[in-house]
Amino acid sequence: MITARRVLVIGGGFAGNTVTILLRRAGLTVDLVEAKPDWNATTGSGITVQGNALRVLRELGLWEQVESSGFPFGSLGITAPDGTLLHVVEDIRTGGEDLPATLGMRRPQLQQILSDAVRACGATVRLGTTAEILDQGTKGVRVRFSDGTEGRYALVIGADGLNSATRAMIGITDKPEPTGQAIWRTPAPRPADVTRTDLTFGGPAYAAGYCPTSESTLYAYVVEACRGRDTIPPGSYADEMRRLADQYGGVWPEIAQHITDPGKINYTWYHRLLVEGSWHRGRIVLIGDAVHCCPPSLAQGAAMSLEDALVLAELLTSGRDWDDDLFQTYYERRIPRVRTVVDASVQLGQWQLDEVRGDVLGLIGRSMTLLKALP
Structure with missing residues (x-):
């Protein structure tokens, strides 16, 4: 039975918290470990959350809390260095017409909303804890924790960020550049x-x-x-x-x-990172910044991580076997969308580095229009 499957999520950021909530909603047993004792709830200044990220947060049942904590708006102003307004561009509603195009909020506040939801969903949470993959086989993945205890899981999800130790442990050698x-x-x-x-x-x-x-x-x-x-x-x-x-x-x-x-x-x-080919090895699968990151030029970093969690949870709770085909399906659904964001975000910065007058607004518009489609 799928409800008997035990999952370990390594990393309590946006991606790890989201996939934990969704899997618990489906009745799975989920343990979450996070290396930082404060659960990342005290760091960061602010975050720009686009509509497609808001769509995932609404799926989690958190939209009302997010809305009351943030500042929604629907346009981007382009100004000269002296502050003169040159142009106003209407933001594309990537989450649909019933959600704001964009919402700004304090990053620690969003993390607190998500971590409170993880606590409420009944997952087991261990802070100040890291995990080491020992081996995996027919009986699952064996893991040792930094407190000396061990556990065995049907699936391990590595959501431990840009410098993911899980990514390295499973032999994926890509590193952020x-x-x-x-x-x-x-x-x-x-x-x-x-x-x-x-x-x-x-x-x-x-x-x-x-x-x-x-x-x-x-x-x-x-x-x-x-x-x-x-x-x-x-x-x-x-x-x-x-x-x-x-x-x-x-x-x-x-x-x-x-x-x-x-x-x-x-x-x-x-930094730029895009892991190609697959995002899993056996019953260990990566999500979020562990497999992709880019400059925040499109303000899509959090959105891509939230969408990863949504798509992976959808597949894991679909009744399909948890096998290579399922995890490859996850990768193939995500990679075109993520590649678009990574490539466009890096290109916007490269134009600046090269002092090239590129089609900035055109590239932003094309990229955001693509993201209106469901992930």
Whole structure:
């Protein structure tokens, strides 16, 4: 019986939490382990959630909580470095006409909503815990945990992110590669006239923008060329980001005056990863950033991870055997969509690196139109 199948999910981020909730809803026994004791609920400034991600969150029964916690909007403003509005583009409703095109919210708040739902669904959760694959065979996958205990599972789902240890343990040698760009992010109070994302290309950095995350907050970001992390002391993060932000006009001076606490600034390199061929080895399968990641140029990273979880859970609860054919079907359903997002996101950044005037809005529009289809 499928309800007797025991599943281990390694990683409690957006993908791992989502697949856990969906499998528990179908009656499966699910254990989730997460390496970070705080369950990732205290880090991150903000996140831009597109409609196709909102569609998955609605499927989880979490849309009302997400809606009340975030800031929905439906357009993108393109501005000059001095703040002059040049163009407004209507966002494509990738989740359907009954959902906002886009919603900004604080990343820790979204993680908290999902982790609360995992607790409520009855999964067993172990925080501050890692897992090592020992072997797999006809009796399932044998796993040893960092507390010294062991378990055997019918399926292991690796949702442990960009630097996935599970990916390496099953012999997939692909690794994320830097694209040459990096991003500064920070939360800040929301000026009253910020009611959507405004994005500036050029100026002292490749791009600068902000996204409202609630009635009172936003997150702001600046994209520049990669610099060695060891050349930027964490204590100078606020000074470094403010130096760039101070050179932009419009509402940026109001935002910049709040860039004072280096502990609230996040500096991250952009990476590209797309695992080709398959995303499983036997009864161990990968989802989310463990198999694909890209710059946030389309704001689709979380959406792709949530969709992975939705499609995999749908197949696992369809009554089919949990075999190579099922896991290959999962891969084949996901890879064209994910490849479109990864390639377009990397291309947008490469145009900036190469100082090429590419068809930015056209590429964004074509990519987002494709994502209107169900995953």
